[in-house]
Amino acid sequence: EVQLVESGGGLVQPGRSLRLSCTASGFTLGDYAMNWVRQAPGKGLEWVGLIRNRAYGGTIEYAASVEGRFTISRDDSKSMAYLQMNSLKTEDTAMYYCTRIYSSSWHRSFDNWGQGTMVTVSS
Amino acid sequence: DIVMTQSPDSLAVSLGDRVTINCKSSQTLYSSNNKIYLAWYQQKPGQPPKLLIYSAFIRESGVPDRFSGSGSGTDFTLTISSLQAEDVAVYYCHQYSNTPFIFGPGTKVDIK
Numbered sequence: 001e002v003q004l005v006e007s008g009g010g011l012v013q014p015g016r017s018l019r020l021s022c023t024a025s026g027f028t029l030g031d032y033a034m035n036w037v038r039q040a041p042g043k044g045l046e047w048v049g050l051i052r053n054r055a056y057g058g059t060i061e062y063a064a065s066v067e068g069r070f071t072i073s074r075d076d077s078k079s080m081a082y083l084q085m086n087s088l089k090t091e092d093t094a095m096y097y098c099t100r101i102y103s104s105s106w107h108r109s110f111d112n113w114g115q116g117t118m119v120t121v122s123s
Numbered sequence: 124d125i126v127m128t129q130s131p132d133s134l135a136v137s138l139g140d141r142v143t144i145n146c147k148s149s150q151t152l153y154s155s156n157n158k159i160y161l162a163w164y165q166q167k168p169g170q171p172p173k174l175l176i177y178s179a180f181i182r183e184s185g186v187p188d189r190f191s192g193s194g195s196g197t198d199f200t201l202t203i204s205s206l207q208a209e210d211v212a213v214y215y216c217h218q219y220s221n222t223p224f225i226f227g228p229g230t231k232v233d234i235k
Contacts, residue, residue: 035224037172037226044215044226044227044228044229045164045166045172045215045217045226045229046226047222047223047224047225047226050222050224061222061223063223064223097171097172101219106158106160106219107156107158107159107160107177107178107181108177108178109160109162109174109177109178109217109219110162110164110172110174110217110219111174111177111183112174113171113172113173114171115170115171116171
């Protein structure tokens with residue numbers, strides 16, 4: 001069974017850092033690009049960024065709202081993806097989801113999502 | 124960046140009625156292999172989004188056949204042929220043709 005499990009969320013003060021983890025199971029992480037998507041309370045979905053798999057260069061892209069503050073990484077040997085969030089702002093308060101996209105069949109979109117981990121940025 | 128709009132913002136229909144949700148992109152969505160990188164997701168309260176339709180009209184495995192997608196170019200539609208109680212949710216369209224990947228603002232579907 002495919003599973004994505006996010007962890008690492010919590011309450012953090014503005015300007016501080018937090019690292020989210022996404023644990024993948026039931027599939028070969030190295031075959032997929034991994035994305036982070038967030039959802040502020042009562043709001044819609046916002047794509048945060050992605051990291052492609054090694055076969056596609058391992059390149060990373062970010063939304064403009066987090067560029068320069070957030071860093072996405074992956075460790076395929078551990079079946080993990082990460083989201084390092086620095087210089088957090090109150091507007092980063094959201095549920096953070098990790099989701100996958102099959103690199104060889106990109107048209108299949110984000111076919112599995114984790115349950116999410118909540119990040120609250122507040123003093 | 125591609126802008127995605129949806130209409131209506133919300134709607135309430137009777138059980139068994141047809142539901143139509145529209146999604147418009149500011150640019151044509153396509154890829155070099157002629158796939159359309161437009162997806163539809165369903166999100167129920169307290170749950171993560173669930174993929175319903177990808178490549179504009181391909182139903183994800185396990186999704187009831189009352190859900191269908193159509194459209195091309197910049198205009199797309201999600202149709203629920205006969206609304207069931209379990210379909211109460213927010214529906215999002217999503218372009219994954221170019222980064223930044225953008226989701227539509229969502230359409231809330233309720234029972235009248």
